[in-house]
Each structure stands twice: as structure tokens, then as C-alpha cells.
Amino acid sequence: QQDPTPGYDGIIVRSAVYPDGHFLGWTPGQAAPLLPRGLAWNLAPASDLVLQLHLVPSGKPESIQPSIGFYFTDDAPRERPVMMRLSNQRIDIPPGDANYIVEDTFVLPVDADVLAVQPHAHYLARTVTGVATLPDGSRRTLISIADWDLRWQHVYRYETPVPLPKGTSVTLRYRYDNSAGNPRNPAVPPVRVPWGQQSREEMGDLWLQVMPKNASERQLLDQAFRAKWMATDVVGLESLIQREPDRAALRDDIAVLYMELNRPAEAVPHFEVVLKLKPGTASAHFNYGTSLAAAGRQEDAIAQYQRALELRPDYAIAHNNLGTALLQLGRARAALESFREAARVDPLLAEAHLNVGLVSRALGDAPEAVTRFRRALALNPDWVTAIASLASLLAASSDASVREAAEAVRLAERAAELTGRRDANILDVVAVAHAAAGDFDRAVAAADEALALNPPPALVEMIRRHHELFRKRTPYVSAR
Incomplete structure (x- = not known):
């Protein structure tokens, strides 16, 4: 909305999610498979569909006109998988290190089947491995790539789902080569490479599409994994903010994570910085107000919500959160009016x-x-x-x-x-x-x-x- 030209620069916002635990990414060489019966995903009303492109410069102007295809079905989804991501964001590879190891582990709290996996790393990764260690001590290799190539990433779908019992440890182990002997090293001579989402930095992720054996345990699995996922992302974002302290998007992202981790006092200063970087922005006042409310500062939060609504009267969620703050102060009828206005606007x-x-x-x-x-x-x-x-x-x-x-x-x-x-x-x-x-x-x-x-x-x-x-x-x- 703030950029009049088609599209916008930057990484996709954290609030964007893959629907119902499905992979929607694509890289050269991939074939987009049709999903089995019962595994379609719901497209909710009023959804924003965002296509993010990762491009490399060619040295001259290029016209880009991407297209996507939707395949609809009358067969409603009967099952909903969970998307999990193992990740280590403490990466900091010294120049010349040809054997830098990154690991991460998650223990499954429920019985589940693994339907598909997708590893992700950048230029310095050489070997990529994902292993499941079962409670009886036996091991199953989920994926092993002996010669990783960033240019040919893929979603690997199992012909038969891999069953993993409760208590299984799923581990990623990636090896990176930041030496001059790595032909894919983009830096000559090699330089220190930290964690980050740009290809000049490094990542170490292993995405897994997992189906709980018992559908009633989907929420349990999702909640257990989200807590780990968010704590991991905090580490990475804090390191990025140290390098780019005035980048508002990073401040927004980490503050949202702190809020989801029920650590609002740590979110407040980040949202406060964003407000200083983006004064007069309704969303900045709203976010700051939300963190203040969660930290118990209701009167301060109300002032921020009211300012957000002055700037944007149709801001439905701001009306809603204003109602919540008023209710916390015992002003039930005023809160009801705010909630009604939120429902009217949206x-x-x-x-x-x-x-x-x-x-x-x-x-x-x-x-x-x-x-x-x-x-x-x-x-x-x-x-x-x-x-x-x-x-x-x-x-x-x-x-x-x-x-x-x-x-x-x-x-x-x-x-x-x-x-x-x-x-x-x-x-x-x-x-x-x-x-x-x-x-x-x-x-x-x-x-x-x-x-x-x-x-x-x-x-x-x-x-x-x-x-x-x-x-x-x-x-x-x-x-x-």
C-alpha cells in the first residue's frame, strides 16, 4: 500500500505463512506436484497472496512477469500437516574454515509421519544431512546430500511416509567450507560469513512436512515446535540487529517474536525504536501500544491505539485492542463499543x-x-x-x-x-x-x-x- 509500483523490495513479512503446513516454494528444476486426495489446502477469504522472488543481477535491465497456477478441488482436506523447521542461527564461519559444523535437534512430542523434507543453505554448505534417532536407538536417514548446490534446491517427497514414534530426535547436521578450496565460495579471498538471509550470508535449515498420527495432537505438535522455532529466530534476529540497528523491519520482527514468546518487556524497546524510525505511522503506534498493553501499561497503550486510529480510522484490529485495554481497566461498556466498531469495520x-x-x-x-x-x-x-x-x-x-x-x-x-x-x-x-x-x-x-x-x-x-x-x-x- 505504501509503494505505488508493482511489488516491493525486501524479505516477506513474518506474518505470512505457508497454508495448512504445505510447501509453496519453487526453485529451478522443481516439478510442482498435485497433492494426494484429502491433502488440499484451504484458501481463506480475504487472504493476501504474496509471491516473493529471489533474483540475481544480470548487469542489465530485465523484465520479470511471474505467474502462478491454482488447482481447485471439490475434495475438502481431511488432514492437515504441520510444517516444522530445524534451524541453527548461531552461524559465524571464519575465513579458511573448511569443516564448520552446524547442528540442531528437535524431539517429537507425538507419533507422526514425515511426508516431505526440504533442506536450505547457501553457497558454503557442502554436505547436508537430516537424521531421525528413534527411542530404541535406531537411526533413519531422512535426507543426505553429499555435494550441496544452492542453485538446485528441492522439496523431497517420500513415496511412503516415514513413521516416527513419539520421543524421536530429528537432527540436522550440515558441513560448511569457507576455504579457497571450495569452488562455490563467492568470496575471493574468503571472508567471515555470519548467519543471515542474504546469499552472501549463510543459513542452515531443514524443513519437514509432518502429519501427526492422531489428528487431535496436531495442535500439541505445532505449539511445541513453534516455541523452539521462535526462540531460534530470536537468536538470528538479535545478531542481525547488531549489524543493522536502524532497520525497522528487523525490529518489528523480533518484537513480534518476543510478544509471541510472552516476553513483552523485551518487545517494548524494539517497537519504540520503530516508532522513532517511522513517526506518524499507524502500524508503528499500534504495535507499540500492543507491547505496552502486554507489559501491563494499559493507559499508555490506550494513548497509542487512539493515535493509531486518528491516523487510520478504519484500523479494525486497533479498535479491537483498544477495547481489550479498556476492559483491563474495568471499562466494560467502552470496551464493548470498541469491539463492536472493530467488527463493523472488518x-x-x-x-x-x-x-x-x-x-x-x-x-x-x-x-x-x-x-x-x-x-x-x-x-x-x-x-x-x-x-x-x-x-x-x-x-x-x-x-x-x-x-x-x-x-x-x-x-x-x-x-x-x-x-x-x-x-x-x-x-x-x-x-x-x-x-x-x-x-x-x-x-x-x-x-x-x-x-x-x-x-x-x-x-x-x-x-x-x-x-x-x-x-x-x-x-x-x-x-x-
Whole structure:
């Protein structure tokens, strides 16, 4: 939007993701395969499709007109893989080092099949290896390239998926040659090469497309891996910022990572620098405000959100986050107005509809809450928070006109399935729903299951109160 010419310079933003755990990259020599039945990916409404090109100079002006092809199907996806990336971003190769080794390891928390792999490195890599060490000590080579060539990267898809049990260690081990004897070394004489995304720098990644054996464990695998992934990226970005402290995009990226890692105090100074580098930018005020709010500085955050909205009145997520900050200060009705405005400006913003529902429920408007929860679920069918919120309301609302026990049970069990029955709060909702349907034995069993997970004390107390009601064959009804 800020660049009037076609396209824009720079690396693709961190918020861009491959859809549903699929590879979408292409390099010369690759054939784009059609996916097996049941493995298509969903193209969500209002998605931005971004094509990133990596080009090398030819010494003269060139016309570039890329094209992409979409193949649609009536066969809806039945399974969703997870995209994992092993990576070491502490790379710093001295000149003349012909045997520089990089390694990284991840232990699978669930049983899974590996469908495909894609290694990535630049000019100095010579050997590329990915190995799985199973819990019994046996080893399986996932990929081994004895003579790596950056110019011929590929996605390698297995004819038969490689099964890996829970507890398997997946390890990448790459060897780099930064000597004059490496014919692919672009620097003559060799120079020190740090980690970085430019081809003059080096990388060491191994992407894996993984399918959990149990679909209900997909979220568990994704969450476990994302935590490692983000911590790895922080290391790389901190090193880049040391070299380019005034590059706003790097500051944005690392601040977002700190936010996702629940380390907002470390995000605040980076977003503050971005605001100084890009004064008068709505997104810079918004991001700074979001980090301030997460760090507990709600009044300061509100000021930043309001400034962002002065600059861009249709900034839906800023309206939404302003509502969240107001709610934190106990200003529920003002928060509700902000959430409503967010949903009006962007009807596809599921988070805004959920927030309208949550505040409406707290203020005693159960019918409005049901409507908004349903809208949020229509936009994001697997959103556990929305599923559980609707299930809880249908099961236990003080407004009997909105209660629907059978649907509450179905929704609560769906939320439990999506969380692998490892979330005590969700299991409590399951218990409440079964009690509303009159199945107190299942309600007691679900409450016992929740307590067995050793949740925090406050949650334990609530579950025990519910448990006692269910043992007396009494359903729980909320005060709201």
C-alpha cells in the first residue's frame, strides 16, 4: 500500500505463512506436484497472496512477469500437516574454515509421519544431512546430500511416509567450507560469513512436512515446535540487529517474536525504536501500544491505539485492542463499543466478534453473546476459545432461552478433541455440558479427568465446586 509500483523490495513479512503446513516454494528444476486426495489446502477469504522472488543481477535491465497456477478441488482436506523447521542461527564461519559444523535437534512430542523434507543453505554448505534417532536407538536417514548446490534446491517427497514414534530426535547436521578450496565460495579471498538471509550470508535449515498420527495432537505438535522455532529466530534476529540497528523491519520482527514468546518487556524497546524510525505511522503506534498493553501499561497503550486510529480510522484490529485495554481497566461498556466498531469495520475479524460475545455475556446479554460466538466460529471453525465459549454459554447460561445442552456437549467434546484432552479448562466445560444434558456420570468423569491434569489452584477450586454439584446430580448454572 505504501509503494505505488508493482511489488516491493525486501524479505516477506513474518506474518505470512505457508497454508495448512504445505510447501509453496519453487526453485529451478522443481516439478510442482498435485497433492494426494484429502491433502488440499484451504484458501481463506480475504487472504493476501504474496509471491516473493529471489533474483540475481544480470548487469542489465530485465523484465520479470511471474505467474502462478491454482488447482481447485471439490475434495475438502481431511488432514492437515504441520510444517516444522530445524534451524541453527548461531552461524559465524571464519575465513579458511573448511569443516564448520552446524547442528540442531528437535524431539517429537507425538507419533507422526514425515511426508516431505526440504533442506536450505547457501553457497558454503557442502554436505547436508537430516537424521531421525528413534527411542530404541535406531537411526533413519531422512535426507543426505553429499555435494550441496544452492542453485538446485528441492522439496523431497517420500513415496511412503516415514513413521516416527513419539520421543524421536530429528537432527540436522550440515558441513560448511569457507576455504579457497571450495569452488562455490563467492568470496575471493574468503571472508567471515555470519548467519543471515542474504546469499552472501549463510543459513542452515531443514524443513519437514509432518502429519501427526492422531489428528487431535496436531495442535500439541505445532505449539511445541513453534516455541523452539521462535526462540531460534530470536537468536538470528538479535545478531542481525547488531549489524543493522536502524532497520525497522528487523525490529518489528523480533518484537513480534518476543510478544509471541510472552516476553513483552523485551518487545517494548524494539517497537519504540520503530516508532522513532517511522513517526506518524499507524502500524508503528499500534504495535507499540500492543507491547505496552502486554507489559501491563494499559493507559499508555490506550494513548497509542487512539493515535493509531486518528491516523487510520478504519484500523479494525486497533479498535479491537483498544477495547481489550479498556476492559483491563474495568471499562466494560467502552470496551464493548470498541469491539463492536472493530467488527463493523472488518466483519471478517473473528477476534472482534468473540470479544463482543464475551463482554455481552458478562453484561447479561446472552442472546447477543450466542450470535457473536457463532459468527466467530463461522469465520474460524477450529478456534478452541470460541468453541468452548459457546459451549459453556449453551450449557450453563442463566438465560434459559439460550440453553441447548445437546449442542453444548457436541461443541465441548470437539474442543476437547482439538486440545488432545490435555486442557483442564476445556475438560471442565465438557463436564458442565454433560451435566446440563443430564449425564452426571460423564460429567463427574470429565471433572476427574480435568483434575488429574494438575491445573492451577484457582482452576482446581472451580472444578471441585462443579464436581460436587455433579455428584449431587445438579447441573451448574452461571450467574450470567
